[in-house]
Amino acid sequence: MDKNCIPYGSDVSGGRFKCQDCGHEMVMASASSLPPCPFYKEDTHPKKCWKNLTGRGDAPEDPYPGK
Incomplete structure (x- = not known):
């Protein structure tokens, strides 16, 4: 489970969580899907992922949606 680059969704x-592209931080409740960064723009957010700062991060049941 990668806590340094958890993909959107x-x-x-x-x-x-902290956006790996712009540094925006947010708090998420349990069992939630990570949204895109609210400041997301295709040309400024190439990584499209979050870094886990506190908590357990990526849920083992669905670590990478659509894969």
């Missing part, structure tokens, strides 16, 4: 356990 991944199911996560609750915690605090």
